[in-house]
Structure formats: structure tokens, C-alpha cells
Amino acid sequence: MWKATMRLLIACGAAATLVGCASLPATMCLPPSQPMLNAELAFGRNIGDRLGVSDAEFKRFTAEEITPRFPDGLTVVDSVGQWRDSQRGHVVREKAKLVTLVFAENPAKRAALTDIAEAYKLRFKQQAVMVSVRPSCVSF
Template sequence: MRNRMMSLALTGTLLGGCAGPMAAGCGPGATPGLVAEVVFGRNIGNSLGVTDADWSRFVDEEVTPRFPDGLTVLDAGGQWRDTGNGTIVREPSKVLVVVLSDAARDRPRVAEIADAYKRRFDQQAVLTMTRPACVSF
């Protein structure tokens, strides 16, 4: 239950957080921080290749050990242009949202997770975004 509440609090903070560059200060109870969002496509080739069970195993083996204090995973749908033939490819995706409590330590961990996903599921790319945010729990 605690993890669910942390996930809900984090989601609420992200949705209602700072827009654009971080202001000089955050609101009451919030502190400046960094948030990483990592987008994982689930297709392998032209079909769904990363099942829910595959994803759960990946989170258990690669993500949770690097961020045991908490994280949020969202279901999403994404699209991208195939540079080989120019077609638009649509696929189901997962979005990992995690607060980076120590940027120097945590940024490499995010990169390790993206690299592990690309290797394990034969992916060309994993989108990673890092942005400033006002964070509270």
C-alpha cells in the first residue's frame, strides 16, 4: 500500500508540478529535484514482443535493484518514424518515472536500465528524458 501511495503522490506531483524551467523555489513542502522519464517500446519487429510477464521480470531484475525506494510505471502508446522506410510505427509502451535523489549516482543507473532493455529485447532505442521538478512525498 505504501508503494501505491508513493506512486500516486509522485504522479500527482508530476502532473501538477513545475512547467518549464524550475522557478527559484518550490511550493510549501516541495524541494527542487530531477525526474527521469524512460519510454520503452514493447514491439519486437512488427508485433508485441515484450509481454506483461517479460516487463515485470525486467522491472524486478533491472529497475527495482537500482531504484528500490520507489518508482512509477505507466502504460502508454507511442509512435516513431522508421528511418529505413519512412513509415510511422505505433506500439504499446511503458513509461518509467523515477525521482533522481542523487543525480551523479542515479543518471548512470537510468542509462544502465535503458541499455539493459535494448539488449534484452533487441530494441533500437529507448527514450530517456530528465527534467527539473518540484518534488514532495
């Protein structure tokens, strides 16, 4: 039984890696967990070389752009990130906000992630917003 379970886990892990945003089968989640998607969005706060997106501005952005699309809840964490600026050829380190969203598979919710990222880039003159989506087992 142990070996069969491990083979199944390895096969599912490999398949999820190859497929990308594939959902987990319900049988992979231990009760009371349910298969859902876990999305993380990383929002850089610099505008140019200075901190430009204040806590108040990010709170307003969350209220206007994220919460209406994901009213069931979210988590916001202060963080620090880094990325390579391809235009200037150097590593940029900046304060960031990491937003975690958990939701059932839904094409409209997936599209909402892109809409949120685009709204942030437009509003705060950002080059990019990192969006990562992965299947997960969730219980509340």
C-alpha cells in the same frame, strides 16, 4: 513583487532549457516540496512488427534492472507511442510502458538511467528507449 517573481521564473525556465538537466534551486520549490529530478523512460514493446514484450517479461525486467537501481519507488503506466523508423522510413505505433522515476541529483542515478535503457535494448532487441530528465519540485 509579482513582476520580479515572474522575471525570475522566466529566467530560470530559459536557463533550464538552455542547460538541459539543470537542477532547480531549493528556493524555487514551495514548501514542503524539494528540488529533485523527474525521469521518464518510454519502453516500446514491439519486437519487429509484433508485440513481443509481455507484461510478465516487463515485470521481470523491472524487478531485475530498474528496482535495484531505484529501490525507493517508481511508477509504471501502460501507454501507446509512435516514432519514425529511420531504417524503413515510416511511422511505427506500438504499445509501450512509461516509467517515471523521481530522485535527488546524483551522477550515479543519472548513469543508471542509461544502463537501464541499454539493458532493455539488448534484452529485447530494441532500437531505442526514450529517456527524458527534467528538474521538478516534489513532495510526498
